[in-house]
Amino acid sequence: MTADVRTADVRSAAQPAETLRFRPTPFDSALGTVAMGVALTAVLVWLLRHLH
């Protein structure tokens, strides 16, 4: 019985993950993506106006 439980534990520990975990980024949500786009636009417009 104990041996069976141990075998099951080992099997469960050796099971590969169903999904991989990644470091979160602003792109992980629609709002974050749009916010990044708007921020980038503001920077580029400022640069264009500043350089000309």
Add this chain to the structure above:
Amino acid sequence: MDTEIIDLSLRWAHFAAGIVWVGHNYANVAQRPQWQPVTRSELVDPSNPSFMGRLNREHGLFRWAAVVTWLAGLLILWRRGWLEQALSLDAPFAAIGLGTWIGTLMMLNVWFVLWPHQKKVLGFVPASVEERMRCARVTFLSSRTNTMLSIPLLLMMASTHHGGLVAG
């Protein structure tokens, strides 16, 4: 052929292909606003409905629309004699020039980052399940990067004829 007809046709092709290409990105963001990790069970069973959905969403039309958009845009600038000044970000053409550089980056992103990884996710190119799961994350970030880049790109395109950004 009348030079104005050629210019109009190129602009038409540029807009139409651009809508197909970038519209696909916006549809993705609207339909799947949050990151949804691909699962191992999805990848090991090709008949899995999630995997089938992923496979059905893939279409070469979007990649080729990127090429048509980019080429038509370059041709418009070249025919008008604006290309060199635009790419050099010279004053009256700086905004559309910046848009051209952003569009070029987006097109290269589709073909040289997103597509090679997507081929592995979908099983067109052999790869381990772990690698395919990692590639799914790369394709997601690559697609979202293009969505982000399209926001300033559209402003640069709009400002070319209607002004407002850089004095000519």
